[in-house]
Amino acid sequence: MFKILQKTFATxxxxxxxxxxxxxxxxxxxxxxxxxxxxxKDARPAADxxxxxxxxxxxxxxxxxxxxxxxxxxxxxxxAEASPDQAIRITQxxxxxxxxxxxxxxxxxxxLNADHxxxxxxxxxxxxxxxxxxxKSIGQKAREQIHKLLRRSLAIRQVDAGSCNGxxxxxxxLNNPVYDLERFGIHxxxxxxxxxxxxxxxxxxxxxxxxxxxxxxxxPEPRVVVAVGACGISGGIFGKNYASLGGVDKVVPVDxxxxxxxxxxxxxxxxxxxxxxxxxxxxxxxxxK
Amino acid sequence: MMSAFFEALQQKxxxxxxxxxxxxxxxxxxxxxxxxxRAVVEYLRSELDARLVTVFxxxxxxxxxxFYNYYVFERKGETSYLIVRAPVQPECPEFPSLSAGLPAVxxxxxxxxxxxGLKAVGHPNPRRVALHDNWPDVHPxxxxxxxxxxxxxxxxxxHIYRPALGEGVFQVPVGPVHAGTxxxxxxxxxxxxxxxxxxxxxxFYTHKGTEKLFEKLPIxxxxxxxxxxxxxxxxxxxxxxxxxxxxAAQIEVPLxxxxxxxILLELERICNHVADMGAIATDVGFAVANAHASRxxxxxxxxxxxxxxxxxxxxxxxxxxxxxxxxxAQLGALRAAIDAFARGFQDLLALIDSxxxxxxxxxxxxxxxxxxxxxxxxxGVAGRASGMDLDxxxxxxxxxxxxxxxRVPVYQAGDVSHxxxxxxxxxxxxxxxxxxxxxxxxxxxxxxxVPPIPADRCALSAxxxxxxxxxxxxxxxxxxxxxxxxxxxxSLNNWPALVEAVQGNIIADFPVINKxxxxxxxxxxx
Numbered sequence: 001m002f003k004i005l006q007k008t009f010a011t012x013x014x015x016x017x018x019x020x021x022x023x024x025x026x027x028x029x030x031x032x033x034x035x036x037x038x039x040x041k042d043a044r045p046a047a048d049x050x051x052x053x054x055x056x057x058x059x060x061x062x063x064x065x066x067x068x069x070x071x072x073x074x075x076x077x078x079x080a081e082a083s084p085d086q087a088i089r090i091t092q093x094x095x096x097x098x099x100x101x102x103x104x105x106x107x108x109x110x111x112l113n114a115d116h117x118x119x120x121x122x123x124x125x126x127x128x129x130x131x132x133x134x135x136k137s138i139g140q141k142a143r144e145q146i147h148k149l150l151r152r153s154l155a156i157r158q159v160d161a162g163s164c165n166g167x168x169x170x171x172x173x174l175n176n177p178v179y180d181l182e183r184f185g186i187h188x189x190x191x192x193x194x195x196x197x198x199x200x201x202x203x204x205x206x207x208x209x210x211x212x213x214x215x216x217x218x219x220p221e222p223r224v225v226v227a228v229g230a231c232g233i234s235g236g237i238f239g240k241n242y243a244s245l246g247g248v249d250k251v252v253p254v255d256x257x258x259x260x261x262x263x264x265x266x267x268x269x270x271x272x273x274x275x276x277x278x279x280x281x282x283x284x285x286x287x288x289k
Numbered sequence: 290m291m292s293a294f295f296e297a298l299q300q301k302x303x304x305x306x307x308x309x310x311x312x313x314x315x316x317x318x319x320x321x322x323x324x325x326x327r328a329v330v331e332y333l334r335s336e337l338d339a340r341l342v343t344v345f346x347x348x349x350x351x352x353x354x355x356f357y358n359y360y361v362f363e364r365k366g367e368t369s370y371l372i373v374r375a376p377v378q379p380e381c382p383e384f385p386s387l388s389a390g391l392p393a394v395x396x397x398x399x400x401x402x403x404x405x406g407l408k409a410v411g412h413p414n415p416r417r418v419a420l421h422d423n424w425p426d427v428h429p430x431x432x433x434x435x436x437x438x439x440x441x442x443x444x445x446x447x448h449i450y451r452p453a454l455g456e457g458v459f460q461v462p463v464g465p466v467h468a469g470t471x472x473x474x475x476x477x478x479x480x481x482x483x484x485x486x487x488x489x490x491x492x493f494y495t496h497k498g499t500e501k502l503f504e505k506l507p508i509x510x511x512x513x514x515x516x517x518x519x520x521x522x523x524x525x526x527x528x529x530x531x532x533x534x535x536x537a538a539q540i541e542v543p544l545x546x547x548x549x550x551x552i553l554l555e556l557e558r559i560c561n562h563v564a565d566m567g568a569i570a571t572d573v574g575f576a577v578a579n580a581h582a583s584r585x586x587x588x589x590x591x592x593x594x595x596x597x598x599x600x601x602x603x604x605x606x607x608x609x610x611x612x613x614x615x616x617x618a619q620l621g622a623l624r625a626a627i628d629a630f631a632r633g634f635q636d637l638l639a640l641i642d643s644x645x646x647x648x649x650x651x652x653x654x655x656x657x658x659x660x661x662x663x664x665x666x667x668x669g670v671a672g673r674a675s676g677m678d679l680d681x682x683x684x685x686x687x688x689x690x691x692x693x694x695x696r697v698p699v700y701q702a703g704d705v706s707h708x709x710x711x712x713x714x715x716x717x718x719x720x721x722x723x724x725x726x727x728x729x730x731x732x733x734x735x736x737x738x739v740p741p742i743p744a745d746r747c748a749l750s751a752x753x754x755x756x757x758x759x760x761x762x763x764x765x766x767x768x769x770x771x772x773x774x775x776x777x778x779x780s781l782n783n784w785p786a787l788v789e790a791v792q793g794n795i796i797a798d799f800p801v802i803n804k805x806x807x808x809x810x811x812x813x814x815x
Contacts, residue, residue: 003643004577007636014584026591028598028613051510074513076604081612158470162495164811166520166601171470172564173590176583190468206440207421207494208473211465237514242429242438243498262520264600 015180016266019273023266025092030077032093032259035068037108037124040087042117046079052230052237055079064110064118070096071104071233074261096259097271099278101233101249103127104257153185154276157195157219161212161248162238163202167229167262171199179265186272192218196279197272198252201228201262203235204245216252224255224275228268233257302329313536315369315685316749324358324377324384330391339364339371340679341666343760344387344394345775346401348432350379356407358384359762359775361749365678368685370749383408386415393666396781404430404500419493419814422448429501436501448491453479458486461796465494472810476799483795488788492813499815503774504766508534508742509608511771515761516603518776519812524550524557524602525754526776526812529761532687533774534608537748537765543734546610547689552623552726553593553602554688555719558755560589562670562712562719563634565807569709570641572801573650578641585633592626595619610736624727631720638713651706655790655802659701667786669757669779671806674711675703675786681753692729693722703790705805742769754779756809778812 016023025031043066047055054072058065080088098104106126110118158171174181175188189195192215204212216225227248230236240246248254255278258271298319299306305328307320321329333339342361349355356377363370377384386409388395398409399418406428409415417424423443428434453460458481465473475491499518503511515530516523528550535542567582590600596619597605605611615623641647657667659676672679680697682690698714700707744767752759757779766772787806791799 004640007581007640008577011581011584026595028596028619029594030598030604049509051506051513074603075599076513077598078604159466160470160472160495160810162497162811163472164517164520165472165809166517166523166603168470168472169521169601173583173587176587177580178584178587188470192466202495203497205495205497207496208465210443211473211494215466237510237517238497238499238502241436241498241502242427242434242440243496261517261603262601 014177015183016178018179018266019269023094025094025264029092029094030075031091032070032096033068033073033075033077033079034089034091034093035106035108036087036089037121039085040066040083040108040118041085042083044116045082045084046088049078049082051076051078052239059112059116062112063122064112066108066110068106068108069104069234070106070259071101071257072230072236073259074230074237094260094264094267095270096267097263097274098257099255099274100127101254101257104233104259153187154197154272154279155187155189155195156197156199156272157189157192157215158199158201159208159212159215161200161202161208161232161251162205162244163229163231167201167232170262170265170268171201171228173265174268179269181269184273192216193220195219196223197275198223198225199228199272200225200248200252201232203231203238203240204248204251206243206245209245209251212248212251222279224279225252226256226258226271226275227254228258228260228271229263230259230261233259236261298329298332301332305329312747316536317369317371318747319371319373321373321375324375326358326360326373326375327385327387329373330360330387333362333371334391337364341387341391341393342370342758343775343777344397344401345762345777346377346405346407346430347764347773347775348405348430351432354379356382356405358401358407361760361762363684365684370685370751372749377407382406383410385410386412389413391666392664392785393782395785404428406431419496421491421493429498434501436498436505448475450477450489450491453487455481457481465491474810478796478799480796483797484793485791485796485799488791490784490788492784492810495811495814497815500774500776503771506770508765508769508771511774512607513603515776516601516606518815519778519780519809520601521561522557522754522756522759522778522809522812524553524606525752525759526761526778527603527606528554528688529750529752529754529759530763530774531606531608532752533748533750533761533763534742534765536750537746537763538608538740538742540609540737540739542610542737544689545614545731545733546735546737548692548726548729548731549611549615549735550606551689551693552723553597553605554752555723555726556589556593556596557602559630559716559719560586560593561755561807562716563589563637565804566637566641566709566712568804568807569651569705569801570647572804573647575641575644575647578637578644578647581633581637581640585630585637588626588630588633592623595622607736609739610734612736614735615731620727620731623723627720627723627727634716634720648706650798650801651709652704654705654798655794655805657703657786657790659703661789662703662786665785665789666782668782669754670708670711670715671783671786672757673697673699674707676701679758681751681758685751687750687752689726690722693725695719695722705801708805745772756780756807756812757783776812776815778809778815780808780810780813783808784813
């Protein structure tokens with residue numbers, strides 16, 4: 001007993017200050033690829049190498065539509081290596097969670113050159129609004145709300161609906177002394193009956209569809225669903241096939257999407273906190289009845 | 290040496306053996322005339338003490354009008370694999386089962402039944418394993434089954450478990466959604482009071498068409514799929530895949546990349562071993578040990594990220610080598626972290642060792658006897674704790690392992706405590722390997738030029754992942770695609786060991802026994 005205490009004191013506090021302070025990530029960490037759409041002269045090399053089709057090119061007449069889907073991205077960085085025009089930069093941003101699937105998709109429309117490179121950007125948009133209002137601002141908004149949101153406790157039930165266990169690797173890390181999820185009053189619980197939030201990983205296999213649905217139905221209202229990782233959002237590299245349904249929202253309604261392959265623990269925390277805000281929204285109308 | 294062996298086989302089996310060819314010096318193919326290879330297997334196992342490593346099939350109907358079954362063998366003291374290729378005619382889609390005498394291939398033969406529609410005649414338990422009972426009658430790995438097929442909704446009973454009968458006997462169904470943050474699978478316990486009489490497993494909940502998908506992706510993209518076979522083994526599976534392609538295309542990987550791969554493979558091993566040791570301690574109520582273990586793991590995961598840009602070591606390995614080199618600062622961070630980890634790890638071991646109640650719960654719990662381990666073909670950590678002296682790093686060296694000396698811990702006791710001990714020993718050996726490798730001069734190319742991958746080449750590659758032996762077998766196709774990619778995760782071998790090890794133990798000890806194996810569901814189900 002004495003030894004245990006001695007070791008504990010010798011170790012000291014190892015818990016990170018995130019989200020009060022920005023996360024410390026190592027230099028080489030690959031976060032969100034950032035696209036300089038104005039400068040981008042040819043999207044095809046990047047689209048060709050993208051393992052999941054997150055960069056997609058569609059030519060129609062004299063114009064080209066390029067879509068970048070962060071919900072499919074596995075953050076491999078191949079696109080930046082493949083683009084000779086330096087229009088793609090790998091940033092260290094990871095707070096990418098969104099309440100709207102459409103906000104994870106950026107579309108740019110270009111006029112096309114004879115040699116099939118693009119000439120100029122005609123327009124671009126993200127979800128309902130412009131790119132600034134979309135992908136970039138989400139992280140900020142959530143962080144401002146965090147202190148207000150953390151006054152309540154939250155019970156999470158996690159379901160692996162066919163993941164490769166990479167996302168589980170990171171969800172488990174949330175409970176280690178460094179990220180220490182419980183300091184926010186957030187607990188991962190054993191039963192859906194006790195849960196406010198369903199945290200789902202994996203592309204949802206045919207074999208897990210029913211189990212996922214039953215788990216969701218077993219939860220009391222109000223409830224929120226968070227789809228974790230490229231697979232949970234869109235099927236990721238597995239996509240849709242005879243055994244995979246291609247994303248959590250094919251089976252249950254999703255409130256928050258957390259991109260990543262897998263999302264790092266801080267990114268998970270960010271997404272979970274964003275979902276707490278949604279839960280609060282669902283609670284209020286109830287009280288007014 | 291191999292040709293003498295072929296002559297011996299031909300003398301014994303005459304017309305049955307048709308040809309022998311060495312794709313490369315450590316990978317020899319033996320073509321036999323018909324699907325009945327029982328006599329050949331018997332000879333290889335009893336006379337030569339060879340081990341049947343894996344069994345799988347391939348649909349070659351559209352190019353050769355035939356299915357092939359493959360039986361991969363290895364032998365103590367020989368670096369080469371022998372692969373017996375047995376044709377199965379489409380007009381008579383069946384082959385004699387080996388499972389009755391060789392339980393190790395029980396699931397693998399049934400996989401062939403489910404995925405290729407080839408019947409394993411005489412199988413003691415021929416029920417479905419890889420497709421659930423309520424799937425329609427489809428065989429997804431046949432070439433005429435499109436990947437994107439939309440199957441009709443489920444009908445009927447999902448899986449019928451054997452009833453447990455007798456006075457006071459009851460059944461406890463658990464899963465597929467478990468209480469903790471783990472992968473899905475169904476465990477059906479039959480118990481009499483506290484002790485478990487019998488455990489039935491239902492896996493393949495996470496089956497997501499991975500092997501089929503390999504046939505669709507261009508090879509450089511398939512590397513990322515390989516990294517997603519089992520997330521905690523991303524680098525091992527990624528390396529096994531790249532290695533297979535490199536062997537098929539005769540790409541020589543620069544030494545620098547081989548050393549870097551070795552370092553990363555060992556980092557992956559240490560990370561997972563220390564996490565498992567913590568988790569085992571948790572499952573017997575010693576949470577403080579887990580706090581320290583997961584802190585140590587997190588430290589290494591941070592190094593993973595510094596070295597590769599990803600906490601799971603993803604996006605680093607590529608065909609021909611690795612994608613980035615390391616500078617002095619990165620190598621310095623690696624050395625510093627290894628030193629800090631080594632100190633912390635000693636403390637962790639001392640902490641666990643000081644807890645008598647922990648030791649008491651782990652010793653004599655979940656015993657897998659060596660003779661059972663041999664019958665079931667158990668590999669990796671679980672195998673080595675039960676007398677299976679196997680380690681791909683030593684037996685079939687790959688990456689830069691032949692440059693380093695390390696000990697392979699083997700124990701006979703086969704209980705949770707010894708599976709823990711194997712991990713502790715291996716962590717120490719891995720630290721030694723990393724230290725030696727990090728002292729080497731890491732200069733020069735880290736990535737070979739990759740020519741277009743030639744079509745119709747077969748290659749087998751093996752990697753000792755942290756769980757055990759990972760095998761990838763590929764046949765290349767035209768346009769940088771694959772015709773077939775067979776993946777064998779060590780978990781596929783080892784699940785039956787869990788069934789064996791829990792018998793007679795109390796249900797309350799199941800979590801710790803399960804954790805001491807810590808098998809990958811996704812790696813099994815693919």
